[in-house]
Amino acid sequence: MDIIDLRSDTVTKPSRGMRKAISKAAVGDDGFGEDPTVNRLQEMAAELLGKEEALFTASGTMSNQIAIKVLTNPGDEVILEVDSHTFNYESGAPAVISRVQLRPLKGKRGMLTAEQIAQTIRGPETPYLETKLVCLENTHNRAGGTVFPLEEMKKIGDLCRAKGIRVYLDGARLFNASVATGISLAEYARNCDAVSVCLSKGLGAPVGSLLAGDKEFIRRAKKARKLLGGGMRQVGILAAAGIYALENNLGRLAEDHRRARYLAEEINGLGGIEIDMDAVQTNIVVMSLANCKLTVPQAIEGLKKEGVLVVPFGHQRIRAVTHLDVSLKDIRKAVEIFRRVFAR
Numbered sequence: 001m002d003i004i005d006l007r008s009d010t011v012t013k014p015s016r017g018m019r020k021a022i023s024k025a026a027v028g029d030d031g032f033g034e035d036p037t038v039n040r041l042q043e044m045a046a047e048l049l050g051k052e053e054a055l056f057t058a059s060g061t062m063s064n065q066i067a068i069k070v071l072t073n074p075g076d077e078v079i080l081e082v083d084s085h086t087f088n089y090e091s092g093a094p095a096v097i098s099r100v101q102l103r104p105l106k107g108k109r110g111m112l113t114a115e116q117i118a119q120t121i122r123g124p125e126t127p128y129l130e131t132k133l134v135c136l137e138n139t140h141n142r143a144g145g146t147v148f149p150l151e152e153m154k155k156i157g158d159l160c161r162a163k164g165i166r167v168y169l170d171g172a173r174l175f176n177a178s179v180a181t182g183i184s185l186a187e188y189a190r191n192c193d194a195v196s197v198c199l200s201k202g203l204g205a206p207v208g209s210l211l212a213g214d215k216e217f218i219r220r221a222k223k224a225r226k227l228l229g230g231g232m233r234q235v236g237i238l239a240a241a242g243i244y245a246l247e248n249n250l251g252r253l254a255e256d257h258r259r260a261r262y263l264a265e266e267i268n269g270l271g272g273i274e275i276d277m278d279a280v281q282t283n284i285v286v287m288s289l290a291n292c293k294l295t296v297p298q299a300i301e302g303l304k305k306e307g308v309l310v311v312p313f314g315h316q317r318i319r320a321v322t323h324l325d326v327s328l329k330d331i332r333k334a335v336e337i338f339r340r341v342f343a344r
């Protein structure tokens, strides 16, 4: 049985073309800054994101943790969204690595507003801790791949600049936001001091994230990466996969978005499935089973038996994600399987 794996856009396997690019990559010791393929990838990323420099890191989590470490001091307060990746899926790293206090706020579909942040900031006038960093996520994973409105990001950027607070953008899926809206990566990144993007999500590379900012930020980020054990050597073989991904797999994200939309439209309402259709903006479909006969484990098991994999996603919810290893034919078949499983 062919498995249609909708658990995450991280499950993609390197294509033949990507493997060929990997096998041909020129390499050197990146510890000496001598890996030409890494250097080229970092230059490409800096250019795309409109920042002075970029740094290749092992994962999105590592980029996030390096950024928090560089942009804060121990005891500082960091504002982020309560459903953000950093608050939920990074093993409490900000407390361990940077010794900061996280201040989670509830956003609408994962999006914080400038007003909300303005009301929350603790400034230098207080005798207590101070807010020093705001972390944003675009697109927002747990909210269902929702896109952060550029206008609000601008307002947040302006507010924070005026208050001397840094802004960091977790752009693990910023490529999806950019393809969905036509707004460039740099336009989004302009409102932030530092930004990261992932190569191993929708772009289909096996490993890697890029962290971008100004020269001084990257100088310090390199030290933090080393501290975390993330300094790498002949890593051009991975950077080559990243370059291949940027050159070949960026535009096609629109297909993933169409397929996610199609899946959501076809299965919303089926056997009690509830989908917030306004949240289906990119490649993620989050569905509530609260009104279904099937429980989450029953639904996951039933779908799995028929060859569709999804993941549990919070209380009475499951998530399906489209990606470059899911064809139009696959998604049509997945719809049929959802119908069979939820009609029971």
Ligand SMILES: *Cc1c(COP(=O)(O)O)cnc(C)c1O
Pocket (backbone or CB within 6 Å): 059, 060, 061, 062, 064, 085, 086, 137, 139, 140, 141, 170, 172, 173, 198, 200, 201, 209
């Ligand atoms: C996947 C993801 C990351 C990084 O995850 P890694 O597994 O560490 O690469 C960071 N932020 C968001 C929003 C993500 O979806």
